[in-house]
Amino acid sequence: MSTLTDASDAEQRLNLLGDDRAEDENDEYQREGTSLSNDGNNHTASVSLGFLLILTCGVAGLQVVWSVLLSNGSQFLIALGLSKSLTALIWIAAPLCGVVIQPLAGVLSDQSHSRWGRRRPFIVGGALGITISLLALAWDEAIIHGLVKALGGDPQSSGVRMLVVVIAVFWIYVLDISIQPLQGGFRVLIVENCPAHQQSQASAWASRMVGFGNLVGYISGFAVLPRLFLFTGMTQFQALCLIASFSVLITVIISCYFVNEESPRNKPPVSPKRPGLADISRDLIRTYRCMPRKIQKVCLIQFCAWMGWFPFLFYSSTYVGEHYKAPVAARDSPVGPEPLSPDAIRIGTSANLLFAIVALITNIGLPLLVETSTKDYDTWLARRFPSRLLSSLINYSRLGIPRTWTCAHILYALTMFSTFFVTSQAGATALIGVAGLAWALMLWAPYAIIGAEIATRHQSGRVDGARSAETGAGAIVGLHNVATSSPQIFSAVICSGIFWLAQTMGSHDGTAWVLRAGGCAALVAAYLTSKLIAS
Numbered sequence: 235m236s237t238l239t240d241a242s243d244a245e246q247r248l249n250l251l252g253d254d255r256a257e258d259e260n261d262e263y264q265r266e267g268t269s270l271s272n273d274g275n276n277h278t279a280s281v282s283l284g285f286l287l288i289l290t291c292g293v294a295g296l297q298v299v300w301s302v303l304l305s306n307g308s309q310f311l312i313a314l315g316l317s318k319s320l321t322a323l324i325w326i327a328a329p330l331c332g333v334v335i336q337p338l339a340g341v342l343s344d345q346s347h348s349r350w351g352r353r354r355p356f357i358v359g360g361a362l363g364i365t366i367s368l369l370a371l372a373w374d375e376a377i378i379h380g381l382v383k384a385l386g387g388d389p390q391s392s393g394v395r396m397l398v399v400v401i402a403v404f405w406i407y408v409l410d411i412s413i414q415p416l417q418g419g420f421r422v423l424i425v426e427n428c429p430a431h432q433q434s435q436a437s438a439w440a441s442r443m444v445g446f447g448n449l450v451g452y453i454s455g456f457a458v459l460p461r462l463f464l465f466t467g468m469t470q471f472q473a474l475c476l477i478a479s480f481s482v483l484i485t486v487i488i489s490c491y492f493v494n495e496e497s498p499r500n501k502p503p504v505s506p507k508r509p510g511l512a513d514i515s516r517d518l519i520r521t522y523r524c525m526p527r528k529i530q531k532v533c534l535i536q537f538c539a540w541m542g543w544f545p546f547l548f549y550s551s552t553y554v555g556e557h558y559k560a561p562v563a564a565r566d567s568p569v570g571p572e573p574l575s576p577d578a579i580r581i582g583t584s585a586n587l588l589f590a591i592v593a594l595i596t597n598i599g600l601p602l603l604v605e606t607s608t609k610d611y612d613t614w615l616a617r618r619f620p621s622r623l624l625s626s627l628i629n630y631s632r633l634g635i636p637r638t639w640t641c642a643h644i645l646y647a648l649t650m651f652s653t654f655f656v657t658s659q660a661g662a663t664a665l666i667g668v669a670g671l672a673w674a675l676m677l678w679a680p681y682a683i684i685g686a687e688i689a690t691r692h693q694s695g696r697v698d699g700a701r702s703a704e705t706g707a708g709a710i711v712g713l714h715n716v717a718t719s720s721p722q723i724f725s726a727v728i729c730s731g732i733f734w735l736a737q738t739m740g741s742h743d744g745t746a747w748v749l750r751a752g753g754c755a756a757l758v759a760a761y762l763t764s765k766l767i768a769s
Contacts, residue, residue: 281428288492289427290440292357292420294447295485296413299364299478301451301590302471305551305583310471314375314399322730324403325548327410329726332719335414340712341517343419351495352708353423356415361486363412365479371405372475374398414715416486421711423493425685433685434635438601441677445594450481452587456580470576521709526687528766529710532680533717535762539643539676540718542755544725545748546650550589550666551582553745557659558582581659585666592670597678604638635679636767642675643760650753653746672756684714725752 281289311321339356346352370377375398379389387394421440428436451474459473468476522530555578649669656662688707729748736744 279429280432285492286428286432286436286439288488289424290420290436290443292416292423292485292489293440294443294450295481295483296364296417296420297444297447298451298481299368299409299413301448301586302455302474302478304547305452305455305586306471306474306579308548308552309555309579311399311402314402315395316399317733320730322548322726322733324406326723326726327403327407328413329544329719329722331407331410331414332715333723335411336418336715336719337518337709337712339415340418340422340708340710340715342708343415343422344517344708353419353426353495354490357419357423357486357490360412360414360416360419361482364409364416364482367405367409367412368475368479371402371409372469372472374402374405376472416482418708418711418715420489421681422707423489423495424681425688425707425711426495427493428685428689430686430689433689434601434682437678437682437685438597440681441597441674442594444677445590445597445674447481448590449587449594451478452583452590455583456587458580470579518709518713522713525710525713526691529684529687529714531762531766532683533714535639535759535766536680536714536717537721538755538759538762541721541725542646542650542752542759543673543676544722545729545752546669549729549745549748550669551579551586553582553653553749554585554659554662554666555579555582556745557656557662585663588663588667589670589673592667593674593677596671596674600638600674601678604635634767635682636763639675639679640760640763640767642672642679643756643763646672647753647756647760650749650756653749656746680714684710721755725755 307325308321311324316324343352343356346355348355378394378398378401382389382394424436424440425433454474454477455470459470460468463473558578558581646669649665649672652665656665688710728751732748732751733744736742736747741747
């Protein structure tokens with residue numbers, strides 16, 4: 235009998251000790267941490283706000299590149315002589331590379347034993363590839379025309395125009411390939427250098443960095459840059475690509491210099507030989523089978539959500555520009571290869587700027603209102619509201635990440651369906667701005683959920699000395715990118731078909747119809763996210 239009593243007392247003491255540790259951890263989290271534990275050895279101590287800014291700044295540099303492509307890429311290709319339906323097919327390059335390249339890069343970086351770290355070589359290589367391909371794409375037409383003139387040819391001939399288009403498409407593919415190891419490397423760095431209880435905070439800062447990158451890109455796109463670079467003779471697109479290149483290089487240098495990775499040489503190699511394609515494929519399959527159920531559900535939600543967001547990201551500026559060109563109604567806009575005027579492109583970019591500002595403000599304020607830690611919230615609720623009925627009502631009405639994400643999908647779908655009623659440039663611009671509310675959740679919610687799951691498993695002691703598919707952060711992030719990239723391929727094909735069908739039927743509202751199709755996919759994503767709430 236005394237033995238049972240002693241065991242019960244010991245259990246109570248352990249429970250009290252656990253509660254005290256939980257309270258101390260919560261207090262440390264509320265102070266945002268003071269230790270700069272970025273050496274990879276301490277996975278529970280909080281990291282400082284300054285380190286979070288350094289850790290996530292690379293996302294801002296990469297987003298400048300994306301903002302340039304999304305706001306000016308389609309019109310750049312149309313100016314080269316391509317139709318809307320063909321530009322939609324060319325933009326398949328980005329998701330196609332995301333499906334193939336990023337998972338491969340993730341597995342290879344997981345198994346890397348470079349003295350520079352696992353992720354750093356891939357990040358630096360991607361940054362160099364982005365810089366070279368951006369500058370080559372921007373000066374593609376000028377270089378080819380200069381060479382043709384030097385050889386005595388006609389730069390305006392059909393053969394030269396076709397050559398310009400082919401080489402431009404080549405550099406777009408090089409650019410999209412280079413983006414993948416950089417994008418995946420930064421996301422894995424965030425997961426590996428933050429404890430589980432700060433993953434939501436780190437993802438929130440990464441989403442804010444996306445907003446800052448969008449601001450830089452869209453403000454630059456709205457400005458008349460040739461006036462600023464008057465003596466260089468650069469075009470608007472060339473100046474934008476130059477700004478994007480410098481943004482990537484500067485942020486990569488900052489991140490790679492200040493963020494210290496855990497040395498991979500401290501761990502035994504998985505295999506003495508280099509992994510082949512078959513080994514990488516088996517590793518990815520094992521990773522998917524061993525992934526937490528919640529991450530698998532998030533990947534399915536992302537598949538449907540990105541089916542809806544692809545047409546918006548690539549054609550929202552075109553949609554607003556068409557209303558500027560034909561202010562009476564969107565149906566008066568052209569469907570053929572006729573490019574928009576520079577003023578119309580800048581007006582479309584200004585709408586994207588509003589979209590970025592709304593998303594940034596939302597990402598700054600919303601994480602402060604949305605509950606991310608159920609355990610800490612329940613403890614706080616029990617202390618502040620002893621009444622069980624009152625605390626139950628408050629608990630039911632609180633906004634968690636899944637519930638807020640569901641609302642964002644529904645808001646986006648309603649916004650896209652509102653294109654039926656928009657007939658002016660001001661209305662189109664307001665619609666794009668409202669979509670920024672939903673986009674803020676897309677940048678934050680899935681990465682917060684996935685990062686917390688990976689970090690929790692890493693802290694739970696499941697790493698047994700050798701890297702396994704179950705804990706390969708690079709492979710998991712790569713598979714998540716497959717879930718976000720593969721639907722964009724289908725969406726690009728659907729957009730191309732809608733543009734072709736609209737032109738064939740004589741409709742001049744193709745851009746609005748691809749946006750409405752995206753709203754349908756968002757409704758499916760909302761239904762799946764509601765299932766995540768129930769689980």
